[in-house]
Amino acid sequence: AEEAGIPMALHANSTPVAWMACVHCAAATENFLCLEHHNVDNPWWEGLVKLTGSQPLITKGFANVPLDAPGLGIExxxxxxxxxxxxxxxxxxxxxxxxxxxRSYDKLWI
Structure with missing residues (x-):
């Protein structure tokens, strides 16, 4: 998609830990368009983690990408x-x- 100039939309119906992994992936991708976030109305979701800095996870609909912390930048x-x-x-x-x-237990259905 990147080589053809096609924008990429990421889907993230996940925990805040997995969501921050998607945020980092999106930040490293040239053709990133948007990152779906299905927990906007979930009052406790964002409180499961905190950024290692002083910013919230999301500001005015945009994800804050921690650039000065190890790993995903969350605790x-x-x-x-x-x-x-x-x-x-x-x-x-x-x-x-x-x-x-x-042994892969997630493929027992095969």
Whole structure:
């Protein structure tokens, strides 16, 4: 699409962590048009993370791209994440089902 000059619209119906990965991808793409954000009306979504600087995630409809912080430039807000977890779920609980090299559990339907 970039070589043909076709604008690219990214779809992000995701957590704020995955959304910030999309923000960084968009910022590094010449033909970026827009990044869909499906949690605009979700009152707790933005509170799950915070930018490592003083800016909010979004200002006047535009994503702030942290350029002076490591990684995605965000930190988890542990208290808010824990408050939104399913009843009985544990924070960063072990996931031994993913510990088998060469085994992909997301393709069991094949």
């Amino acid at each position: 988890l807000n542990d208290d808010n994440v824990k408050a939104m977890m399913s009843k009985g779920a544990k924070y960063f609980e072990p996931t031994p089902e993913w510990d088998y090299p060469g």
